Structures are given as C-alpha cells and as structure tokens.
Amino acid sequence: MSKKTSYILGIVLTIILGTILYYFVCCSVCCGKESCENKQKETKSAVVPEIKDATRNAFMIKDANGDLNIEMNDNFNFKTSNFSILDPVSGAVESGVLKLKDYLLGNPLKTVGITGLYKSDETNNSAYPNLGLARANSVKNYLVLHGVPSKQIDTYGELNDGINPDDTSTLFGPIEFGVLTSDPSDTSSMDELKTACDAIRANPLVLHFQTGQASISLTKEQRQKIADISHCVDKLGVKIQVVGHTDNTGNAAHNVVLGQQRADFAKGYLIKNGILDSNIETSSQGPKVPIADNATEEGRAENRRTVITIN
Template sequence: MGKLKYPLGILITIIIGMLLNMLWCCNCWGNDNSIKNDKTAPIVGEKSEQSINADKAINTAGYLILNDQDGNLIAEATNHLNFKVSDYKHLEPIETDVVKSYGKIKTYLEKHPNQKFHITGLYTSDEKNNSAFTNLGEARANDVKNHLSSLGYDTTHMEIKGKLSNQLDTRNGIVYGPINYHLTDFPSGKSAALLENELDNLAADIRANPLILHFATGASTINLSNEQREKISKMVHYLDARPQASLISVGHTDNTGSRSTNTTISANRAEFAKSYLVENGISSSRIQSSGKGPDEPIATNDTEEGKEQNRRVVVTLK
C-alpha cells in the first residue's frame, strides 16, 4: 500500500492540474469562445463587404457628394442644404464645409466647360407641394440652382428635376440633404444644334400656350392646376438655357366699372402674379408686368362666364 501512495499522489496531481487547466481555458479571461458566448462582450472581426456598404450608405445620408464621370471625387461635405418638411427654400445658415464644397464644384466646372451640372431635388410622398412647380423636388432643385447662380455658377450649363424618394432623412420637421448631383457631357456639334432647335420649339410652344391665371373679384391667392405648373416649369427651363430671355405678366379685367379703375386693377393683378413667380424662384429682373384693363377681352362681357374669362393675367415670353 505504501508503494502505491507515491504513484497515486502523482496521478491525483496530474488530474487536478488538468482540471484546473480546463477551468482556466474556459473562463472569460483567456478564451475567444467565451467572448462569443458572452452577449455583453464586443465582437471584433472583419466586416463583410455588404455591411461596409450599408455603413457607407448610412453615413453619407444627407451629405453633399459629387464625383466626376470617372468616379473621382470632386467635392464632399458631411452636411448639406436642408429644408423644412413640405418647403422648397433651403434653411440658413449654410454649414462651412458645404460652402467650401460649392466653391470646389464651381472651380471644377469653370475648368471643364464641357460638363453639364444636374441638380435633382428629392421629396417624399408625405410632403405637400406648395410650390408653383410640378413637384416639390423640382422646386427644391430650383432653389439650389438659384443659390448657386448667386455664387457665379453658369445656369446655362445646369439642369434641374424632381424625384420622389421615401428614403430621406427626416427628423423634427427637417428634411436633411434632399438634393443629389451628377455630371454629363454638355451637348456639342450636332447635339448642340439639336438642343438649340429644341429651345426654339419650346419658345414657340410657350408663346402659343401661355400661362393664364383667372381671378375672381377681390381674389388674392393663386391655385395652380397641374397643367399650369408644367407651363411654369417649361418657362424656368427656357430662362435658364437662354439668359437673355424674359417673361411678361399682363393683367386684364372685364368692363365692370371705370376704365381707369380697371387699368389699375389689371396692373395690380399682373404685379401679384409676378410676385408669386418671384416667390417661387424666378428672378424679378426676368419678369415685367403691366395692365391693360378692359381693352383686350377674349370673351363677351354680356355674361358672367364671359367676364370671368376676361379677368385674367397672361404670362408668357416677352
């Protein structure tokens, strides 16, 4: 029995050592498996390409980013122009990095006059369009275009449009960065000639189908139809492409009352229509207004329906 004590003691010591080693390896201090099983511990490892792209998409939401057509970065800012929900005028003040980015874009466009700068305004289906444009996104794009024009951008090399998107970053009544940008080649050669022909046709269409606004007696608001909004969009597009062009707003009345009074009323209505367009982003220097009173009726003044047709403002190319 005495001979067995020594080997038995060694065996017990080995067994105890193995048990202690197993306990040590399985505890939370020295084994990665325990970290994986511990839901409170951070997981460290390589991200999949999908997760990296998802993170990038989240992090750049509301950013100002513009690449050239080869994918090279021209300008980037971690902020952008922001708008109130259902509004088309950007909020002030503008962040410093956004101002710097617009400066970089302007420099790039000046060095690359063959490039066309596209501005796409975004809007959600929950927002209301209180603008004169076909949709709120187009109105936002026009607002940005006007801001860039004030910085010296060439509007003849710019194009605006609106696009529906329900993926916008909207918080506390603010829509963050609902504007996208991209570049294309500006038309040259035969394409430039076709563009000029299209603009000539557009001018003819605007003159043949002017914007006509009818006013009830004492009316002080303007409610546009979709067709009227489309006409305004066409006018803005033409004015951007041809800086020498301008609009004229002419007011008319029925024959109720004196001619002098009606002339004043018609002039006021024409100026009111002009103010409405200016409020919606058309420069006041590009619109003239005048009143012709009852002198140019388009319907009989013997009926109320005819008088209603005569109480109008006509907006078209000068």
C-alpha cells in the same frame, strides 16, 4: 358531507367546468383558438411605433470625366412639405458651391444636374409638378446667386421614400448632384427646348383670380408650364412677361391699375416659387384686349385674367 355542502360544491364545479368548456369550445370553434391566443397577446403588449433615424445625405459633386471631386457632410436642408432652403447654409457648402462655379466657368461644356428628392407623404405647395423639382430650383437659384451660370444647370425631381426627417421635420440633404459633359455636335436637347419655349409663346399660361387672393391653385398642366417657362429662362436667357387684364366694368384708368395689381400678384407668386425677380417683367393692358364678350358675366370673368409668357 352535508346536503348543503354538496349542493354548493356542485355549483362551484359547474362554474369551473363551464368556464373550461367555454374556452375550448367557443375560442376554438367560434373565433379560432389561435385568434383568441393572439388577442390575449395583444392585450398584454402595447404597439410600439417604429422610430426611423433621420437620413443625412452628404454634399457630393464628382465629375467622372474630370478632376472635380467635392464631398462634405453638410448639404442643403429643407422642412418637410417645403421647398425653401433652410438658413443658415453652412460655410462648407458655400465653399463647395464656389469651387463648382470655378470649375464650370473653366469648362463651358460641363453641366451640373440637381435632383431634388421628395417623399410621397409630403404636400406639394409649390408651382412645380413635384416638390423635388421645386427644391432643385431653389438650389439652382442659390448657385446662380453665387455666380454659377444658369445655362450650365439642369434641374430634376425624384420620388424617394427612403429619406427620413428628424423629429423637427427637417430633411437633411434631399439633394443629389451630377456632372455631365455636353457634345457640341448634338443639338437635340436645345432643339427640344426651343420647341417647348415656342409652345409657351403660342399658348401662354393664363390665370384667373381676384386681387387679394392669398394663393393660386394650379392644374397639373399649368405646373408643367411653369417648369417649362423656368427652363426657358435659364437656358435661353429670355424674360418672363406677366400681363394683367380686366373687364370693361368701371373706370378705365382704375382698370389699368387693377390689371397691374394682378400682374404684380402673379409676379410675387413666381418669385415665391424660386424665379428670380430680375427675370420677370410686369405690365397692364387693363380692358384693352378682351378675349370674350363683356356683355355677359361669363365673358367678363374670362377677361379678368393674367397672362404669363416669355419674350
């Protein structure tokens, strides 16, 4: 073997030996042999996202203490982060609602509970404390429009991350129903409701916004107040009173019109959130009832308000 060949062979052996030593020493000591093997595996296989089947909850209403038993595959459907019922509602569901109406009218001590389900990754754009309660309220209105007495309906919201939408972001049946029988001698629930309604009258919901504003941002407490107001309307048959107020800047007659516009805007917001038009009355006081000093900008801002209460 020539000297030149021996030299080249030595270089090749050095490279091979260096590579082997690098693998066993660096991978095992510096980053851990197991870690290196995992990294190699990661480069060989792509991450495949988990695909979950869409949840499809059936429309079921059963009375354990009666003869009502309604069950069908269809139900009320919603888009994710939305509380409006998707059209069309199937004929089977409409037929089930009419059976429920007849059953409740014939059993005035029975109530149907509607529980709306929602996921933690949904956005709540409603006026209610959670999206589930907003969905339950939408279904309640559907029932009322089909003749079910609102006094015999209770609404709830429940977090449930076990429900999955389809690939069009549709949630199939995030609604559950239950039937209860009331005890006429137990007035505790009605007493609690009347206390909550009196609290609304003593401390109404007050909104501050400008006419033309596209949306209303509510606090947690304000959302709960709207839920309480809706409950008072359903159970006691009261009306919602929406009154617009202004500061004393400008023409008095114009301010009355401006106050009415603010009241109408708030009414539209309530209707959008599932409170029936027939349950809302609006009016304007213009600048007549200030609650702060109109001599300051802060006081005028307080006076530019819309008050929502019940009669």
